[in-house]
Amino acid sequence: MSHEDTIPLHHSSQSDIDEIENLFNAPVHVATVLPAQPPSPPRASIPVSHSSTSLPPYQKVPPSSSPPPVVPAVPVDAAPAGRSRTGVSADAFGSPANTLTEPVWDTVKRDLARIVSNLQLVVFPNPFREDPGRALRDWDLWGPFFFIVFLGLTLSWSASVKKSEVFAVAFAILAAGAIILTTNVLLLGGHIIFFQSLSLLGYCLFPLDVGALVGMLVSNAILKLVVVSITLAWSCWAAYPFMSAAVNPRRKALALYPVFLLYISVGFFIIAID
Amino acid sequence: MDSIQPPVENYANPRTCLFHVLFKGAALAFYILSALFIDSFVIIFVVTVFLAALDFWVVKNVSGRILVGLRWWNEINEDGESIWKFECLDQESLARMNKKDSWLFWWTLYLTAVAWLFLAIFSLLRFQADYLLVVGVCLTLSIANIVGFTKCRKDAKKQIQQFATQTIASRFTSSLQTAFSVV
Numbered sequence: 001m002s003h004e005d006t007i008p009l010h011h012s013s014q015s016d017i018d019e020i021e022n023l024f025n026a027p028v029h030v031a032t033v034l035p036a037q038p039p040s041p042p043r044a045s046i047p048v049s050h051s052s053t054s055l056p057p058y059q060k061v062p063p064s065s066s067p068p069p070v071v072p073a074v075p076v077d078a079a080p081a082g083r084s085r086t087g088v089s090a091d092a093f094g095s096p097a098n099t100l101t102e103p104v105w106d107t108v109k110r111d112l113a114r115i116v117s118n119l120q121l122v123v124f125p126n127p128f129r130e131d132p133g134r135a136l137r138d139w140d141l142w143g144p145f146f147f148i149v150f151l152g153l154t155l156s157w158s159a160s161v162k163k164s165e166v167f168a169v170a171f172a173i174l175a176a177g178a179i180i181l182t183t184n185v186l187l188l189g190g191h192i193i194f195f196q197s198l199s200l201l202g203y204c205l206f207p208l209d210v211g212a213l214v215g216m217l218v219s220n221a222i223l224k225l226v227v228v229s230i231t232l233a234w235s236c237w238a239a240y241p242f243m244s245a246a247v248n249p250r251r252k253a254l255a256l257y258p259v260f261l262l263y264i265s266v267g268f269f270i271i272a273i274d
Numbered sequence: 275m276d277s278i279q280p281p282v283e284n285y286a287n288p289r290t291c292l293f294h295v296l297f298k299g300a301a302l303a304f305y306i307l308s309a310l311f312i313d314s315f316v317i318i319f320v321v322t323v324f325l326a327a328l329d330f331w332v333v334k335n336v337s338g339r340i341l342v343g344l345r346w347w348n349e350i351n352e353d354g355e356s357i358w359k360f361e362c363l364d365q366e367s368l369a370r371m372n373k374k375d376s377w378l379f380w381w382t383l384y385l386t387a388v389a390w391l392f393l394a395i396f397s398l399l400r401f402q403a404d405y406l407l408v409v410g411v412c413l414t415l416s417i418a419n420i421v422g423f424t425k426c427r428k429d430a431k432k433q434i435q436q437f438a439t440q441t442i443a444s445r446f447t448s449s450l451q452t453a454f455s456v457v
Contacts, residue, residue: 107335137350142327145327149320149324163316165404167316167319168319194356196350
């Protein structure tokens with residue numbers, strides 16, 4: 001099995017050829033070459049995507065050469081497949097050159113698209129939602145980052161005194177809370193990926209962001225209370241399926257209670273701030 | 275700095291090098307200078323962390339690929355397990371990488387982490403917990419990139435060795451075969 005990994009050139013040249021064919025057959029826009037496909041695009045803590053042209057090789061190589069069971073620690077995906085756009089100048093890599101010369105815009109667009117799709121998956125009622133345990137496969141942390149910062153900023157603007165402390169406390173509590181909640185699920189024997197869960201808890205803050213924004217703009221206390229309660233319930237509703245799917249049914253409450261507690265305390269924070 | 279083994283060629287990708295350094299420098303500069311000009315901690319926090327996050331993204335997605343031909347990422351496979359993948363270009367392309375580019379890449383990567391470490395120590399000594407938060411986030415991002423790319427590079431070296439032994443072995447067998455066929 002690892003033999004194939006040490007003969008990279010054959011694989012890569014074959015996949016290079018396929019890649020070139022794809023490029024010539026597909027329209028020039030790189031964005032359309034990127035299909036809505038299962039997660040081969042690379043991701044990391046801050047979302048990453050590389051140019052789409054290298055996706056086809058990855059799609060082909062892993063099923064054939066990588067060992068089937070879960071490889072722990074550091075499985076070197078030792079297919080240095082046709083990514084060699086920088087070195088191999090001779091090949092007619094039209095589109096990769098475009099993604100290099102304007103990598104930022106295309107990748108930004110793609111990342112934004114991913115944030116939007118993650119948001120829709122997690123937060124909005126979606127009858128076509130697939131099994132929650134698999135839903136946030138291509139997690140990213142940009143969304144959660146923006147939401148936490150936005151919530152901190154809104155709370156800070158709403159506060160009349162001690163603005164800096166409010167922001168710092170909000171940010172620290174949300175970040176630390178997400179990490180601790182994830183650890184909680186893992187310690188309860190749940191099956192969830194660390195970053196996936198962080199990403200999820202961050203996305204579920206979106207309704208509270210809306211609530212905080214409304215709270216900042218509206219001065220009537222009753223209206224603020226109602227709106228924040230509704231958004232709080234929405235956050236909890238959004239987080240529920242993922243968290244409960246991750247753990248043993250008997251431990252569902254143990255996993256969910258801290259999540260609800262976190263969101264409820266953030267909700268109180270929003271209501272109480274003046 | 276130029277007296278330390280200046281590579282002979284010029285930069286092959288000047289714009290990428292610029293961006294690679296730009297956000298790092300901007301984050302550090304803003305953080306250091308902001309103490310002089312800006313009162314609001316919130317602005318310092320948001321701008322610095324945002325610049326650091328942008329820098330992380332640029333290094334991981336763009337300059338890592340272009341300057342040194344390495345990449346790392348995380349995937350979640352069908353079983354729901356998380357796999358870290360480390361990737362490098364094939365050997366010919368790696369050999370053709372511009373030395374100056376990769377020199378710049380690695381040095382700035384390490385230097386930024388060291389700089390953030392110093393700033394962390396400063397804010398620790400001054401008991402400023404909120405500034406420590408900012409510096410902590412930026413330090414974490416820098417270290418994540420360093421760890422990821424160093425692992426990539428180790429794997430690349432391992433692959434070079436494997437490839438070399440493979441090539442030697444295949445050449446040896448083929449020369450043996452020709453020897454025997456002649457006989």
